[in-house]
Structure formats: C-alpha cells, structure tokens
Amino acid sequence: MVALLTLLSALPALAQDAAKEPAYRAFPLIGSRLAVWAIAQLHLNFAAFILGVPIFAVIIEIIGWRTGDAQYDWLSHEFVKLTFAAFSTTALLGALLLFLFIGYYPKFWTYMTSIFFPTYGVYAALFFAETFTVYIWYYGWDWLSGSRKWIHVSLGVLSNVFGTAILLVANSWVTFMISPAGVDESGALKGSVWAAINNFTWMPINIHRLIANIVFGGTIAAAYAAFRFLGAKTDEERARYDWMGYIGNFVALSAFIVLPFAGYYLGREIYAFNQTMGITMMGGFMSWLWIIQAILIGVLFMGSNYYLWLGMERIPGSERYRRYVPMLIGILAFGFMVWATPRSMVITLDEARAMGGTHHPVLGFLGVMSAKNTAVNMMILTTFLSFVLYRRANKVSTKPWVGTGMAIQWAALGLAAAVVIFFGVYGYFVESLVRIGFSVYQVLAVLGAIFVVMAIDIPMFKGARSTGAIRWGTIAPRSQYVLILLAVTFTWLMGLMGFARSGIRQHWHVYGIMRDNSVDAVTPAIGYAANMITVVTIAFFALVLFIFWLGGLGEKGRAEAHGHAAPVIAGGSDRRP
Amino acid sequence: MNLFRSRFAQAVVVLVIAFVIFRFGIRPPAPWSVLTLYMAIVLLAVLIYVSSDSDSWREFMRPIRSTLVAPDKRLARLVLLIVVPLLFGYYAYTQAAAKPQAPPELRAVHPAPPGSIQFRGKEIQITGLDNPLRKDQANFKKHFAAGAEIYIRNCVYCHGDNLDGKGHFAFGFNPPPANFQDPGTIAMLQEAFLFWRIAKGGPGLPKESTPWNSVMPAWEDRLTEEQIWQVIIYLYDATGQHPRRWESEH
Numbered sequence: 139m140v141a142l143l144t145l146l147s148a149l150p151a152l153a154q155d156a157a158k159e160p161a162y163r164a165f166p167l168i169g170s171r172l173a174v175w176a177i178a179q180l181h182l183n184f185a186a187f188i189l190g191v192p193i194f195a196v197i198i199e200i201i202g203w204r205t206g207d208a209q210y211d212w213l214s215h216e217f218v219k220l221t222f223a224a225f226s227t228t229a230l231l232g233a234l235l236l237f238l239f240i241g242y243y244p245k246f247w248t249y250m251t252s253i254f255f256p257t258y259g260v261y262a263a264l265f266f267a268e269t270f271t272v273y274i275w276y277y278g279w280d281w282l283s284g285s286r287k288w289i290h291v292s293l294g295v296l297s298n299v300f301g302t303a304i305l306l307v308a309n310s311w312v313t314f315m316i317s318p319a320g321v322d323e324s325g326a327l328k329g330s331v332w333a334a335i336n337n338f339t340w341m342p343i344n345i346h347r348l349i350a351n352i353v354f355g356g357t358i359a360a361a362y363a364a365f366r367f368l369g370a371k372t373d374e375e376r377a378r379y380d381w382m383g384y385i386g387n388f389v390a391l392s393a394f395i396v397l398p399f400a401g402y403y404l405g406r407e408i409y410a411f412n413q414t415m416g417i418t419m420m421g422g423f424m425s426w427l428w429i430i431q432a433i434l435i436g437v438l439f440m441g442s443n444y445y446l447w448l449g450m451e452r453i454p455g456s457e458r459y460r461r462y463v464p465m466l467i468g469i470l471a472f473g474f475m476v477w478a479t480p481r482s483m484v485i486t487l488d489e490a491r492a493m494g495g496t497h498h499p500v501l502g503f504l505g506v507m508s509a510k511n512t513a514v515n516m517m518i519l520t521t522f523l524s525f526v527l528y529r530r531a532n533k534v535s536t537k538p539w540v541g542t543g544m545a546i547q548w549a550a551l552g553l554a555a556a557v558v559i560f561f562g563v564y565g566y567f568v569e570s571l572v573r574i575g576f577s578v579y580q581v582l583a584v585l586g587a588i589f590v591v592m593a594i595d596i597p598m599f600k601g602a603r604s605t606g607a608i609r610w611g612t613i614a615p616r617s618q619y620v621l622i623l624l625a626v627t628f629t630w631l632m633g634l635m636g637f638a639r640s641g642i643r644q645h646w647h648v649y650g651i652m653r654d655n656s657v658d659a660v661t662p663a664i665g666y667a668a669n670m671i672t673v674v675t676i677a678f679f680a681l682v683l684f685i686f687w688l689g690g691l692g693e694k695g696r697a698e699a700h701g702h703a704a705p706v707i708a709g710g711s712d713r714r715p
Numbered sequence: 716m717n718l719f720r721s722r723f724a725q726a727v728v729v730l731v732i733a734f735v736i737f738r739f740g741i742r743p744p745a746p747w748s749v750l751t752l753y754m755a756i757v758l759l760a761v762l763i764y765v766s767s768d769s770d771s772w773r774e775f776m777r778p779i780r781s782t783l784v785a786p787d788k789r790l791a792r793l794v795l796l797i798v799v800p801l802l803f804g805y806y807a808y809t810q811a812a813a814k815p816q817a818p819p820e821l822r823a824v825h826p827a828p829p830g831s832i833q834f835r836g837k838e839i840q841i842t843g844l845d846n847p848l849r850k851d852q853a854n855f856k857k858h859f860a861a862g863a864e865i866y867i868r869n870c871v872y873c874h875g876d877n878l879d880g881k882g883h884f885a886f887g888f889n890p891p892p893a894n895f896q897d898p899g900t901i902a903m904l905q906e907a908f909l910f911w912r913i914a915k916g917g918p919g920l921p922k923e924s925t926p927w928n929s930v931m932p933a934w935e936d937r938l939t940e941e942q943i944w945q946v947i948i949y950l951y952d953a954t955g956q957h958p959r960r961w962e963s964e965h
Contacts, residue, residue, distance in 0.1 A: 413908075421827075422826060433752075464764065467760050467764050474760075478752055478756065484748035486746075486747075486816055486817070489746045491891075497894065497897055498746070499743065500741060501741065501749060505899065566898060570903055614772075
C-alpha cells in the first residue's frame with residue numbers, strides 16, 4: 139500500500155520527466171552515430187539491391203516471354219528469388235533504423251515528422267503495395283504462365299513502379315537534410331510539403347541512386363552466380379551460373395557506363411546549391427575521398443574489362459580480337475593514372491621545394507576536372523569497345539555493307555575520342571564555368587558514339603555466320619573472383635560516397651536549419667570513415683552470404699527449382715547477348 | 716633472345732620501363748606517393764594482361780613455378796629465401812626509421828568558405844558576392860594600379876614578383892605560398908573566395924576548413940574593403956586568369 143502510494147505520488151514527476159524528452163540519447167558502447175550509420179548503410183545496401191534487381195529481372199522476363207526462350211524466364215526467376223530472400227532483411231533493417239532515430243535522435247525525428255508527416259502514409263502504402271506485388275510476382279510465376287504471362291510481366295513492371303516510388307519518397311527525406319527547401323528561417327514548413335520534397339538535390343539523387351541501384355543489383359547478382367559457379371558440381375550447373383554471372387555483369391556494366399555522368403550532375407547541383415558544401419566535398423577536407431573513389435572506380439573499370447577478356451576465351455573465333463587487348467588495357471591504365479592523380483599531392487617538404495609548391499608543375503594538370511572528365515570518358519569508350527568486341531567474338535557478318543559499317547563505327551569512336559580530348563585540352567584555356575559546360579559535350583560525344591555503333595552493330599550482325607557456340611561454364615575460375623571483387627568494390631564505394639554525401643552537412647542534421655548538438659557533432663576523419671564502411675561492408679556480405687546459402691538450401695533435394703526445369707545451357711546457344 | 720620472348724620477362728621489362736619513365740622522365744621529380752600509385756596501376760595492368768588468357772598466364776607462371784619447385788633451381792630458391800626477406804626488412808626499416816623532416820601530410824585543395832563573414836563589424840555575404848569594382852570599368856586602370864601597389868607593398872615577399880609563390884620568404888614556409896600563375900588556384904575560384912582568404916588569412920579560417928595550415932596574415936586589420944578588391948583585380952589581371960563566375964539560380 140505504501141509502495142503504491144509512493145508510486146502514485148511520483149507519477150506527476152515521471153510525467154514531467156517524460157515531457158522533458160532529451161534531444162539525444164546515447165547508444166551503449168559504440169554511441170548513437172555509429173549505430174545509426176551502420177544500420178542506415180546496411181539498410182541502404184539491401185534496399186538498393188531489392189530495388190535494383192527487379193528492374194532488370196523484369197526486362198529479362200520480357201525478353202524470355204517475347205522470344206519464348208525458357209532460359210531467360212529461369213534467369214529472371216533466379217534474380218527475383220534473390221530479391222525475395224533479401225526483402226524481409228531490408229524491412230527489418232528499416233524498422234530498426236526507425237527505432238534508432240525515434241529513440242536516440244528524438245528531437246531530430248520530431249522535426250522531420252513536422253515536415254514530412256504527410257509522406258509517411260504514402261510511404262507505408264507504397265511499401266505494402268510493393269510487398270504484395272512482389273509476393274504475387276514471385277509465387278505466381280507458374281500460375282501466371284502461358285496465356286496469362288502478360289499479367290505476370292505486368293506485375294513485375296508494377297513492382298518496379300512501386301519500388302521506384304518508394305525510392306523517391308525516401309530520397310526526399312535524405313535530400314531535405316542536405317538542401318532544405320520550402321521552410322522558413324526557423325525551419326517551419328511554409329506551404330505545401332511538395333516544396334520540401336522537390337528540393338535542390340532531390341532529382342539528381344533520384345537519378346543517381348536509380349542507376350547505381352541497377353549497377354549494384356547487377357554486381358551482387360553476378361557475385362551470387364560466381365558463388366554458385368565456384369561451388370557447382372556439374373557442367374550444366376557451371377554453364378548456367380556462368381551465363382547468369384555474365385548477364386549480371388553485363389547489366390552492371392551497361393548502367394555503370396552512365397553512372398559517372400549522373401554523379402557529375404549531382405556534384406554540380408550540390409555545388410550550385412551551396413558553394414561551401416561543394417568546396418568541402420570537392421576541394422576541402424573530403425577531396426581525398428575522390429582519390430580513393432578514383433582508385434575504386436579504376437578497379438571497377440579494369441575488373442569489368444578483364445572479365446570480358448577472360449570471357450572471350452570461351453568463344454570460338456574471339457582470337458582475332460585479342461590483338462586489341464594491349465591497346466585497350468593501355469588506355470584504361472593511362473586513364474586510371476590520370477583519374478587517380480591528386481591535385482594537391484602527399485609530399486614531403488623536400489619534394490614540395492623541388493616542385494616549387496604543393497602542385498606539381500606537370501602532373502598538377504592531371505589533378506583538375508578537365509583531365510578527370512577526359513580520362514573517365516576515354517575509359518567508358520574503351521569499356522564499350524571491349525563489349526562490342528566481346529559481342530561479335532563468334533560472329534562474322536554476312537551483310538554486303540559490312541566494310542562501310544565497320545568504317546563508320548570506327549569513325550564514330552575516333553570522332554568521340556577526338557571530341558573528348560579536344561574539350562579536355564581546351565578546358566585548360568577557358569574559365570571554370572565554361573569548362574564545366576564542356577563536360578556536357580564530352581558526355582554527348584560518348585553517348586552519341588555508343589548509339590551510332592550499336593545502331594549499326596545490331597543489324598550488321600543479325601543473321602551473322604557463327605564461328606562456334608559459346609562454351610558456357612568453361613571460363614577460367616579466376617573470372618568468378620573478379621565478379622565477387624566487383625561486388626565488394628562497388629559496395630565499399632557506395633558506402634564511401636554515401637559518407638561524402640552525408641558528411642558535407644558537417645555539424646548540421648538539416649543543413650543551415652537544425653544544428654547537430656550531440657556529442658558526435660564532428661565530421662569523422664576519412665580513415666575513420668573508411669574503417670567504419672569496411673566493417674559495414676563485411677557485415678553486409680556476411681548477411682548476403684547467409685541469404686545466398688539459404689537460397690541454395692531451399693533447392694537441395696529438389697531437381698527442379700520452383701516447378702519448372704532449370705534449362706541446360708552448356709555449350710549454349712549463341713542467340714544469347 | 717629467348718629470355719625476352721618469355722611472358723614473365725616481358726612483364727618485368729614493362730615494369731622497369733614504366734619505373735624509369737615515371738622516376739626520371741618527369742621533371743621536377745614526381746612525389747614518391749604519386750610514383751607508388753602509378754607503379755601500382757601499371758603492375759595491375761600488367762597482371763591483368765598476362766592473365767587475360769590461359770596460355771599467356773601459364774607462360775607467365777612457368778618460370779615462377781619452376782623456380783619454386785624444380786630440383787635444379789635449389790640455389791635460386793635459397794638466394795630468394797635470403798634476398799626477399801632482406802628487401803622487405805629494408806623497406807620496413809626505411810618506413811619506420813625516424814627522418815629529420817616532417818612527415819608528408821594530406822592537404823585539402825581549397826578550404827571551404829563560410830556563407831558570410833564579419834569584416835570590421837560589418838557582415839559580408841560571401842555566397843553570390845561579386846567584385847564591386849568590376850562594375851566601375853571607367854576606373855579599372857586606377858584600381859589595377861592601386862592593387863599592384865598594395866601587392867608590392869604587402870604580398871610580394873611571400874607570393875613573389877611573378878605571382879608564382881616564390882617570394883623571398885617562400886622557402887621558409889611549409890606549405891609554400893600559393894602560386895597564382897597556376898591555373899589550379901585563383902582561376903578555380905570566385906573573387907569572393909579570395910576576398911575571404913585575404914581578409915581572414917590563416918588565423919580566421921573556420922574549423923570546417925581544417926586541416927589547413929596557413930601563415931597568411933589576416934589583412935582585414937591593415938587593408939580596407941576596397942583595397943582588398945583592388946588587389947584581387949591585380950591578381951587576376953596580372954596573371955591573365957579569369958575569376959570563376961557564380962552559377963545562375965535554377
């Protein structure tokens with residue numbers, strides 16, 4: 139009775155304490171920031187995967203549906219199976235992230251809710267719609283086959299529409315934190331929530347993330363295929379997963395080629411929104427991140443090309459194109475060196491004196507954007523050329539206009555290279571703002587050349603004479619480690635660039651509106667961030683491996699996956715891309 | 716002759732040639748950090764090339780495998796067993812041994828400017844700010860001449876009479892003063908950025924701008940707002956550089 143009376147008398151005090159909710163709480167041991175950082179990054183990795191894979195899975199399903207080739211249908215199902223396995227993990231991590239925000243950053247979350255509350259309902263509705271659509275898409279694979287296939291494909295398209303819409307809503311929250319809009323000086327919403335959603339960096343990030351998700355999904359799916367290839371017991375299985383790995387890498391590479399352009403657009407928009415933010419990112423303390431990024435992207439370019447060259451070994455007739463490899467690797471290596479050359483170098487005092495400053499009088503020219511843009515565009519052109527050679531490795535065109543076609547293709551590539559180099563050099567002689575505009579011409583030249591070459595290549599090799607079928611499954615096993623390396627590199631790169639995007643806010647939760655007054659209100663050093671991202675990447679792959687293992691476990695003891703036979707594709711048809 | 720047909724020998728030759736070019740072909744010498752980076756890229760490219768088809772890879776590996784397992788290569792193995800650890804040991808020693816100079820450090824290209832600054836009690840908005848004297852084209856020569864005089868009186872000792880960062884005091888500083896002739900310095904920046912740097916100097920850098928070492932004095936105590944804009948006009952005009960313009964609002 140006494141205890142009850144004591145408790146009752148203490149209730150008002152408890153209520154008062156509850157009313158004085160702290161702005162921050164401390165997460166045990168590692169602190170709140172690290173906890174949120176790790177879970178947010180893991181959630182983003184899984185979310186990128188489950189949003190990226192269905193985009194190309196549905197395209198592959200459509201190809202299978204229209205051509206009647208069961209292999210594509212099997213492949214699409216394999217991709218969706220991976221997505222499906224990762225779905226619940228993504229949702230769990232999302233819920234955990236929400237709890238962390240509410241529990242450890244309550245004031246921040248209250249503020250974000252005051253702005254974005256109307257979007258919460260939309261987000262939840264979209265999430266339910268996405269989940270149930272994917273459920274029906276996955277479980278209805280056999281049910282909605284045959285004459286009802288169009289319904290199944292429509293479900294795939296619909297799940298992508300919902301998935302992309304989810305991405306757009308979530309991006310509005312994160313971009314508002316970088317470039318707030320639609321609020322007054324006190325941070326209160328002035329009018330409609332749309333102004334806050336449609337902020338300065340929203341659309342650039344939407345575009346960048348959508349493309350990056352496809353690349354990421356492709357690399358993870360290819361890594362899964364490599365994992366299965368390396369553990370395969372039969373030639374048929376090896377052939378199947380060799381093909382799957384190739385398609386995953388092809389998808390990743392196709393999207394990766396345009397990703398630097400989207401990244402450049404995003405960077406430019408950040409610079410245009412706020413010069414301080416732009417300089418912090420590109421020239422300030424985060425500038426060294428871009429050298430690490432250049433090295434990682436160089437590895438991605440080199441790795442992707444290496445995989446294609448290794449893959450050519452299983453294509454009879456590809457020998458005639460091997461002579462191009464030294465030239466291709468020379469351009470890639472030179473481009474890599476240019477891209478990784480820092481503007482402000484790591485030097486000793488003696489070296490600085492010998493150079494006459496912190497900028498090298500010769501190599502310093504390679505440290506600015508003119509050189510970087512030229513290098514990356516040349517690397518993209520080179521990678522595209524590798525793909526074209528791979529594509530035609532076992533084909534001999536029978537068209538009478540083949541000579542003219544080839545000449546136009548080489549001319550288009552040469553012209554694009556000339557345009558890229560011309561604007562790269564000319565960029566040194568004009569003012570910054572004009573130079574930034576040159577990157578658009580360089581990009582257009584490269585995309586134009588890709589368009590012209592493919593527009594000629596497709597009809598030129600239609601009905602071509604084959605020099606032999608692709609021997610799927612005979613690729614050197616080291617190629618599979620390259621696929622895994624590409625997936626790990628891209629995951630690490632995503633984490634690193636995510637840190638750059640988030641870190642440029644510095645001591646602000648919402649830039650210029652809501653200050654970070656927590657004990658963690660200091661931007662971590664690059665080494666610290668790199669270590670953190672490495673830990674998250676390892677955790678991500680441990681979870682992914684577990685999911686891959688589960689995927690394999692579900693098939694054990696079953697000769698057939700999901701009711702229809704996995705196609706035999708050893709020595710497969712050269713109808714494949 | 717046979718040796719140079721070996722893939723392994725070819726790879727070694729490419730690496731040696733690349734090293735010679737990077738080490739001795741670039742003047743002034745490339746910093747060690749850059750040389751290491753370049754050589755790592757060349758090594759990666761060489762390894763990719765020799766392993767990009769199975770025949771080439773087998774041929775590349777043959778002398779390595781032979782050295783490691785062939786009975787007649789016992790002496791070579793013994794030599795490698797001694798030489799390789801010694802080389803690693805020497806490398807570790809050179810990296811760990813104390814040197815009579817400051818270690819190399821990472822430096823940011825440009826410190827990030829604040830949105831606005833306090834200049835002699837007056838708030839000046841840096842973002843979007845243009846040099847007001849450029850509107851006064853009739854007196855441009857006058858401003859240029861005034862800027863030149865200010866530069867000669869105050870700046871030349873560090874930044875040099877050629878504006879190349881080689882003034883009398885320059886060799887006493889680490890990092891050295893900025894070289895305005897370099898297209899990667901003032902040509903990359905808006906004039907407002909220079910105004911902030913000149914006004915606040917090293918001591919006035921906000922903490923967001925770190926890590927950044929600078930012995931640049933805060934000139935706001937010695938120069939007026941107009942004098943700072945005049946010297947900025949001089950810097951651009953004398954070097955032939957053009958200031959970066961602000962991007963138009965979307």
